[in-house]
Amino acid sequence: MKDLETSWSADSATHWEIGGNLSVNKSKADFFPKAVELQKRIGAAGFAIVVNSRALGNASPLKIIMSNSSFERDEYANSAIESLSATLSAHINKSPNPVYWTESGEDANFITSIGPAKPIDAEGAAISGLAFPVHLGGKQSGMAIYFSPSIKITRDMLFDIHRKVFVILRELLKIEMLARTDSVSINVRETECLQYAGNGLTSDEISEMLNLSVHTVNAHLSSATTKLDSVNRIQAIAKAIRLGLIT
Numbered sequence: 001m002k003d004l005e006t007s008w009s010a011d012s013a014t015h016w017e018i019g020g021n022l023s024v025n026k027s028k029a030d031f032f033p034k035a036v037e038l039q040k041r042i043g044a045a046g047f048a049i050v051v052n053s054r055a056l057g058n059a060s061p062l063k064i065i066m067s068n069s070s071f072e073r074d075e076y077a078n079s080a081i082e083s084l085s086a087t088l089s090a091h092i093n094k095s096p097n098p099v100y101w102t103e104s105g106e107d108a109n110f111i112t113s114i115g116p117a118k119p120i121d122a123e124g125a126a127i128s129g130l131a132f133p134v135h136l137g138g139k140q141s142g143m144a145i146y147f148s149p150s151i152k153i154t155r156d157m158l159f160d161i162h163r164k165v166f167v168i169l170r171e172l173l174k175i176e177m178l179a180r181t182d183s184v185s186i187n188v189r190e191t192e193c194l195q196y197a198g199n200g201l202t203s204d205e206i207s208e209m210l211n212l213s214v215h216t217v218n219a220h221l222s223s224a225t226t227k228l229d230s231v232n233r234i235q236a237i238a239k240a241i242r243l244g245l246i247t
Contacts, residue, residue, distance in 0.1 A: 026171065026175065027175065028065065028066055028172060028175060031066070031168050031171055031172060032066060032068075034164070034167075034168055035047055035049060035066060035068070035144065035168055036068060038144070038146070038161050038164060038165065038168075039068060039146060041157065041161065042130065042146050042148070042151055042153055042157070042161065043148060043150075043151060043152065043153075044130070044146035044147055044148040044151055045127075045147055045148045045149070046067070046068045046146075046147050046148075047067065047068050047144060047145060047146045047147065048064050048066070048067040048068075048081055048144075048145045048147075049064070049065055049066040049067065049142065049143070049144050049145070049168065049169065049172060050062040050063060050064050050065065050081065050088075050142055050143050050145065051063050051065055051140075051141070051142035051143075051169075051172075051173060051176065052089055052092055052093070052140075052141045052142060062081065062085045062088060062089055062143075064081065065142075065172055065176060066172065081145065083122075084101070084120075084122055084129075087120060087121070087122070088120075088131060088143060088145070091120065091131075091133060092133045092135070092141045092142070092143055093141065095118075095133065096133055096134075096135060097116045097117065097118050097133070098116065098117040098118070098130060098131060098132045098133070098158060098162060099117065099118050099119070099120045099130075099131050099133075100117050100118075100119055100120070100128070100129065100130045100131070100151070101119065101120050101121070101122030101128060101129055102119075102122070102128045103127050103128045103149065116158075117130065117158060127147050127148070127149065128147070128148060128149060128150065128151060129145055129146065129147045129148075129151075130145070130146050130151050130153070131143050131144065131145040131146070132144045132145075132161065132162045132165040134165060134166050134169040134170070136169070136170060136173060140173050140242070142169045142172070142173060143169075144165040144168065144169065185227065186223075186224045186227050186228070186240075186245065189210075189212075189220050190220045190221075190223055190224040190227070191224070191240075191245060191246060192210060192220075193206055193210070193217055193220040193221050193224065194220075194221065194224045194236065194237060194240050194245070194246055195246040195247070196209060196210075197221060197233060197237060198237040198240070198241065198246050198247075203217045203218050203221070221233055221236075224236055224240070228240060228243075
């Protein structure tokens with residue numbers, strides 16, 4: 001078996017930057033090689049990067065935004081994500097620790113237990129996996145999941161990979177949110193009314209600020225709420241803040 005510790009040491013000086021605005025003029029494809037680099041470092045057969053799609057306004061708990069489907073057990077990986085979706089989504093929301101699970105069956109190869117990675121129950125899983133959760137504040141969260149019949153990783157590698165996963169997910173979430181922002185077309189007046197409402201002003205106060213009737217202000221707020229696919233003004237304000245439409 002390949003000496004993964006030696007591989008990690010040799011590659012640890014590669015150009016990974018923490019901070020900066022890496023997503024400027026970037027697309028998802030720019031981050032695929034970095035995710036593959038981590039896959040090779042771990043010795044995994046493939047990976048999937050998922051986000052908690054509630055942050056993007058969707059109903060499904062997890063959404064795959066990038067994956068490497070070139071490995072022979074791809075169908076097992078997809079099945080594992082589907083079957084573990086609720087468990088992984090719940091973990092993302094409560095803990096920053098990496099988690100791992102082992103495939104079922106007598107011949108299962110177990111991932112080496114390295115703190116702070118924690119085991120989770122994955123009864124019936126067709127392939128072992130190791131997942132790195134990332135929290136970016138608010139409802140923005142995601143996870144990089146690496147699949148393999150056998151994954152062995154040192155403690156130093158675990159921390160280093162988790163740090164790099166944070167970089168990848170931070171940038172991919174920016175790209176996802178920017179794409180969603182581009183699809184929302186609230187006009188200037190709707191944005192102004194929503195901003196003032198977010199600042200705590202009432203419709204009467206907003207009407208005075210903008211020299212509009214209260215009826216017109218409420219119409220703008222109602223239109224913005226509909227465009228943002230929200231059930232009320234409060235939810236529309238929260239979503240507009242997440243999308244960067246207002247502050």
